[in-house]
Amino acid sequence: MSGGDGWFVRMLGGGKTNAGVSVNEHLAMQLPVVYACINRIANPIATFPFRIMRPKRSGGGMEVVTDHPLSSRLALRPNDLMSGRSHRKALVGHVLRWGNGYNEIERNRRGQAVNLWPLLPDRTGPHRNGDSLVYRTSIDGRQFEIDHGDVIHIMDQSFDGYVGISPIAMARQAIGMGLAMEEFGAKFFANDMKSGGFLMHPGRLSGAAKGNVTGKDGERRMNAADPASGIERQGGLDNAHRVKVLEEGMKFVQTTIPPEDAQFLGSREFQIAEIARIYDVPLVLLQSHEKTTSWGSGIEQLMIGFVMQTIAPWISAIESEMNWKLFTEDERAAGTVVKFNMNALLRGDMQSRSEFYAKMFGIGAFSPNRILDLEDEDGIGPDGDEHFVQAGYVPIRHAINPPGIGHNGGPPIGSEGANQ
Structure with a gap:
């Protein structure tokens, strides 16, 4: 290994970039825009209501599961050492840096999940073992092998479908340039702002x-x-x-060229946009106002676009992986799933929500309890599960041919009286 930048370091995604600075998943966090992008994605996922759900036994729809060993722990305390928010933010943060996020599932004797424990992504990885897959990890210097079914593995893009690609490794030149400009600016001021x-x-x-x-x-x-x-x-x-x-x-x-001649500030702003593209985060959410969003002029449209384009794919990845591995075969057969509630970011302003709820209530689609649940309010009891429709609404066929009345005031068409 020469110059601290040998093949092993390069293989791990570290070493010096063409800009002359080293970049890896830890050093990249020193660049504010990388830190901000990870926060913008991880924070909402960490704070969404997160529940175990299953189909209602009657009446259709879904209900919250309260009798599963993980029901009370999933959102609040996935293990004894961390809160639900800290757990989910760490998991998403690992994926956004290393391209892989791992959790070991602790089960009881019935095979039900009771705890989730994070595994360090730089010390954990899947390995083919014949026709099966196992995960090898290092904890406190000891090596462990965990069955594929007992590891939650979240990833995005992958070359082989087993191991995710690190966004930091793929964008290390862009991140290295950003870090180099940070260092250049710091040294410029340390040198009395003289080139x-x-x-x-x-x-x-x-x-x-x-x-x-x-x-x-x-x-x-x-x-x-x-x-x-x-x-x-x-x-x-x-x-x-x-x-x-x-x-x-x-x-x-x-x-040397003075910073103003080298367009130093403009270059730094461009690097912010370059890294924001990697994570699909709108510039305005990074306090960068150089460019406007193409998702609409209002904050409501901006947030909806951000949730659907950036947050929703990660939600889908987490839900699909947990739905397959957290539950036993009997639980999956009963329709048991985990579900994030993203309505907090999708529901828009008060007036828009009121109009939407009024329309859905008027056609019998939403019950009062469903509306209250979407607003994170307490229900009004069993009566609140009733669905209502306006009495003035009738099917089109009844409007053309009202029951009990035929053409010209006679009996209904097709009735015995009309055929006489």
Whole structure:
């Protein structure tokens, strides 16, 4: 391994990029836009109501399951050490960085899931074992092998269908450029907001001047931080606005392009957009107002587009994986599923919701309890499950030929009286 950037480091997605900085799933979080994108996606998923549901025994629709060992724990405390929000945010955060999120399922003697435990994605992975799949993981330095059916594995894109692709590894050059510009900006301010250059001397340096500029072995001393280096440090914020002295008629000549000429701010803004594309997060949700969204001008349309385009695919991935592995065959046969409630982000403003509920209630589609549940309010008891329709609504065939009345006031067409 040469220069700390050998084949093994590159294989793991680390090492230096073309911009000269190292990028991996941990270092990428130091770039604010990566941190923000992961937060924008993980936060709503971590806060959506999350329940176990199954079909009602009568009347149709779904009901909340309260008699499953995981019912009270899934949303509130998937294990004894973390809350439901922390658990789901960690799971989604792992997928958005490593491309894979793993949870081990702890079961009781009946085979029912009772706890969910996160596994570190950089220490866990699936392996083919004949015709089956097993997961190997490392916990506290010990190796474990877990059956495929006892591991929740969330991923997005994959080359082979077994292991997800790390977004950080795929976008490491774009992220590396963003980190390089962060470092460049920091060093620019640390260097008293001056670009690099060289010192021009009208003649030959005296021995004393050479000693001040270089050390005894020829190393450069101009920016040495050690006070004993032979020259007072000139750069840095601590020395900003102080008078600098160049000896023996030396002159500083700037050679690099100033940040304004290199369009430094514009480049940084472009990198924000570039990384936002990786995660499908609208720029306005990242406090970047350089471009407008194409999903509509209102915040309602923006949020609906964000939920449907970005959040919904992850919700589907989590639900489908958990629905297959969390429940026993009997539970799956009974229609038991986990369900996120995304209505909090989809229901729009108060007026729009009121109009929607009024229409759905008027045609008998929603009961009062269903509307209250969508608004996260308590129901009104069994009577609230009734469905209502307006008495003035009749089928079209009755409007054309009302019951009991035929053409011209006679008996109904087709009746015995009409045929006489």
